[in-house]
Amino acid sequence: MDKFRMMFQFLQSNQESFMNGICGIMALASAQMYSAFEFSCPCMPEYNYTYGIGLLVIPPIWFFLLGFVLNNNVSVLAEEWKRPTGSRTKDPTILRYMFCSITQRSLIAPALWVSVTLMDGKSFLCAFSINLDIEKFGNSSFVKGMSETEKIRLLARIPCKDLFEHQEIRVAATRYIKCISQACGWIFLLMMTFTAFLIRAIRPCFTQAAFLKTKYWSHYIDIERKMFDETCKEHAKSFAKVCIHQYFENISGEMQSLHRHRSGQDDSGDEGEDKRSDEDKLLGIRAQDDMNKVLWNWHTCKPALALRKDQMDGENSSKLNGKINEGFNGFANGHAHETKKREWAVYYSKV
Amino acid sequence: MERLKLVLQYFQSNSESISNGICIVLALVSVKLYTSFDFNCPCLPQYNKLYSLGVMTVPPIIFFFLGVLVNRHTGVMMDEWMRPVGNRSKNPAVVKYLFSAMLQRALLAPMVWILVTLLDGKIFICAFSVSVDPGLFSGVPNNTGLDVIRIMAKVPCKEDVIFQNSSFRKAVSRYVRCYSQAVGWSILLFLIILGAMGRLIKPCFEDHAAFLQTRYWSNYLDVEQKLFDETCVLHARDFARKCVVQFFEDMTEDSILHLPHPSFISNVSERWEEEEERLHGVTRQEQMDQLLNKWYYGKPELDVTRIAHRPRPCVTWQDPGGRTLYSDV
Numbered sequence: 119m120d121k122f123r124m125m126f127q128f129l130q131s132n133q134e135s136f137m138n139g140i141c142g143i144m145a146l147a148s149a150q151m152y153s154a155f156e157f158s159c160p161c162m163p164e165y166n167y168t169y170g171i172g173l174l175v176i177p178p179i180w181f182f183l184l185g186f187v188l189n190n191n192v193s194v195l196a197e198e199w200k201r202p203t204g205s206r207t208k209d210p211t212i213l214r215y216m217f218c219s220i221t222q223r224s225l226i227a228p229a230l231w232v233s234v235t236l237m238d239g240k241s242f243l244c245a246f247s248i249n250l251d252i253e254k255f256g257n258s259s260f261v262k263g264m265s266e267t268e269k270i271r272l273l274a275r276i277p278c279k280d281l282f283e284h285q286e287i288r289v290a291a292t293r294y295i296k297c298i299s300q301a302c303g304w305i306f307l308l309m310m311t312f313t314a315f316l317i318r319a320i321r322p323c324f325t326q327a328a329f330l331k332t333k334y335w336s337h338y339i340d341i342e343r344k345m346f347d348e349t350c351k352e353h354a355k356s357f358a359k360v361c362i363h364q365y366f367e368n369i370s371g372e373m374q375s376l377h378r379h380r381s382g383q384d385d386s387g388d389e390g391e392d393k394r395s396d397e398d399k400l401l402g403i404r405a406q407d408d409m410n411k412v413l414w415n416w417h418t419c420k421p422a423l424a425l426r427k428d429q430m431d432g433e434n435s436s437k438l439n440g441k442i443n444e445g446f447n448g449f450a451n452g453h454a455h456e457t458k459k460r461e462w463a464v465y466y467s468k469v
Numbered sequence: 470m471e472r473l474k475l476v477l478q479y480f481q482s483n484s485e486s487i488s489n490g491i492c493i494v495l496a497l498v499s500v501k502l503y504t505s506f507d508f509n510c511p512c513l514p515q516y517n518k519l520y521s522l523g524v525m526t527v528p529p530i531i532f533f534f535l536g537v538l539v540n541r542h543t544g545v546m547m548d549e550w551m552r553p554v555g556n557r558s559k560n561p562a563v564v565k566y567l568f569s570a571m572l573q574r575a576l577l578a579p580m581v582w583i584l585v586t587l588l589d590g591k592i593f594i595c596a597f598s599v600s601v602d603p604g605l606f607s608g609v610p611n612n613t614g615l616d617v618i619r620i621m622a623k624v625p626c627k628e629d630v631i632f633q634n635s636s637f638r639k640a641v642s643r644y645v646r647c648y649s650q651a652v653g654w655s656i657l658l659f660l661i662i663l664g665a666m667g668r669l670i671k672p673c674f675e676d677h678a679a680f681l682q683t684r685y686w687s688n689y690l691d692v693e694q695k696l697f698d699e700t701c702v703l704h705a706r707d708f709a710r711k712c713v714v715q716f717f718e719d720m721t722e723d724s725i726l727h728l729p730h731p732s733f734i735s736n737v738s739e740r741w742e743e744e745e746e747r748l749h750g751v752t753r754q755e756q757m758d759q760l761l762n763k764w765y766y767g768k769p770e771l772d773v774t775r776i777a778h779r780p781r782p783c784v785t786w787q788d789p790g791g792r793t794l795y796s797d798v
Binding site: 123237238239254257285286289290293294296297300301304305307308311312314315318319322323326327330331334337338341342344345346349353401402403412415416421422423424425 | 531544702708712
């Protein structure tokens with residue numbers, strides 16, 4: 119059981135923890151980028167709003183798209199979406215589930231950027247300083263007699279410490295806008311947490327059975343793809359080995375067989391076993407055209423999700439008895455498809 | 470490094486330990502968030518109270534939701550509550566136990582935030598500086614044109630010009646902070662007394678035997694769900710491998726006779742047998758769908774007699790004379 123647990127942890131850690139790790143790294147990167155970024159408000163009425171709100175909105179979009187790019191499951195999703203139906207039906211719920219899980223993970227870094235920006239307050243200050251009512255903040259006698267445009271230009275300079283002379287009014291206005299910005303930030307965080315709570319804690323009330331199914335099959339698709347790549351790699355290795363072996367044999371056929379006879383039976387046994395296991399790994403695919411067909415059909419006509427029982431039955435009974443005894447148990451083998459499998463034990467005695 | 474791994478393993482071994490660990494991590498996160506949060510009192514009479522009470526109540530709500538979200542028991546409890554009865558009767562005591570455990574753990578981080586807030590005092594000062602009677606302190610700055618309320622509202626802001634060279638602001642802050650800390654310590658004391666009383670008095674009111682049963686079955690449900698997920702993952706892997714191999718083998722046009730290897734020579738077929746065992750006979754998409762459906766709609770009864778007492782083949786070696794040479798029995 120321990121082996122299973124370790125393997126399970128390894129499998130899980132490969133898929134989910136890896137994606138969670140990437141997600142966490144991107145979140146940290148977004149917080150770090152914000153603190154390293156030098157925010158410099160233009161302090162001009164035409165550009166303040168664009169700069170402030172742009173800095174609040176555009177980096178999150180960028181992080182969201184980056185999350186999609188870095189997520190391996192995006193290509194799995196695209197492949198599953200675009201493949202021809204072949205002998206395996208397509209299930210739209212699986213596509214939806216995969217898309218939702220990718221989106222959820224990609225939303226964390228943008229949400230963190232937005233909340234850090236709002237808690238800091240600088241972008242709100244830059245965007246909304248011209249909308250302030252400056253009388254509220256103290257002795258504002260200097261604005262009396264100014265035209266509208268001059269007043270707006272003065273207000274636009276509030277975010278810039280060195281451009282605005284009346285420090286107490288600037289400090290009071292900064293504090294006011296920062297307070298509103300932080301309130302917005304907390305409300306944003308509350309909304310995101312509440313939405314996540316609704317999705318994860320309340321969802322089991324509605325679609326639990328279907329959810330188990332989609333979770334299993336989407337994980338299956340991902341792992342099938344990995345298995346296919348692994349099998350192809352192994353196959354290529356064995357293909358290459360056998361190919362090279364055959365090439366050498368062809369070039370110096372007599373020398374090889376002479377050498378083998380002279381060095382005794384053990385070597386041939388081992389070599390033979392290796393070669394046999396390599397031949398096994400070829401799984402019957404021995405030509406370039408066959409391999410091309412395998413790779414082509416894997417996309418255009420994926421196989422049905424149904425493993426053949428007779429393949430396993432045949433191996434089971436032959437494992438117990440070997441080919442020699444198959445004739446003896448022939449009648450059991452012959453009825454293997456209709457009757458239940460019967461276990462035979464044969465005792466070998468040296469007496 | 471080894472010690473860290475051991476500690477992690479210990480925490481991961483028990484599902485309750487994991488929940489406790491996560492709960493403590495969330496409490497530490499709440500303290501860190503408080504220290505890194507730049508508290509910015511508006512220092513205006515209309516907004517002070519609103520802002521302060523907002524900062525004191527909204528983050529605890531967020532931490533509460535987070536605590537419920539990251540707790541594994543939430544999923545187990547919802548599953549057990551919402552599932553159809555099937556072959557297994559429902560035990561409401563287990564659901565109640567899981568709910569109270571989850572609630573207790575989720576309430577820790579919010580309480581930590583509130584206590585840290587009160588013990589630090591900034592927020593109380595921001596909220597209640599307007600309610601202080603300035604007559605209690607000397608040195609009220611009366612040369613500015615502002616009325617008393619506005620002056621008191623500016624007390625939380627250190628850098629304001631009207632408080633330069635004046636000890637008035639510091640005196641008022643100290644006074645309000647003292648109140649805030651008193652409230653904080655009282656709440657802490659109250660919670661600790663409540664917890665102690667609960668622990669001491671609980672055995673008088675509850676049936677300990679029933680409690681043991683409830684705790685066992687709630688732990689069982691958690692472990693069962695984890696094992697089901699594990700089995701599904703392993704099954705998917707074996708299913709995928711066989712599907713891929715079958716696909717490769719189907720592509721060849723000539724039917725090649727696969728010579729079976731006797732098991733004592735090649736270890737390939739041993740692995741194959743192990744993998745077949747892990748498939749547990751489920752080899753088609755419809756079978757798997759049915760299995761997952763049934764897991765939800767008709768959970769199996771809690772009775773493993775059949776598999777626990779499965780007959781095991783025992784070998785007995787006898788010589789021609791009937792003497793037992795070796796026996797598994």
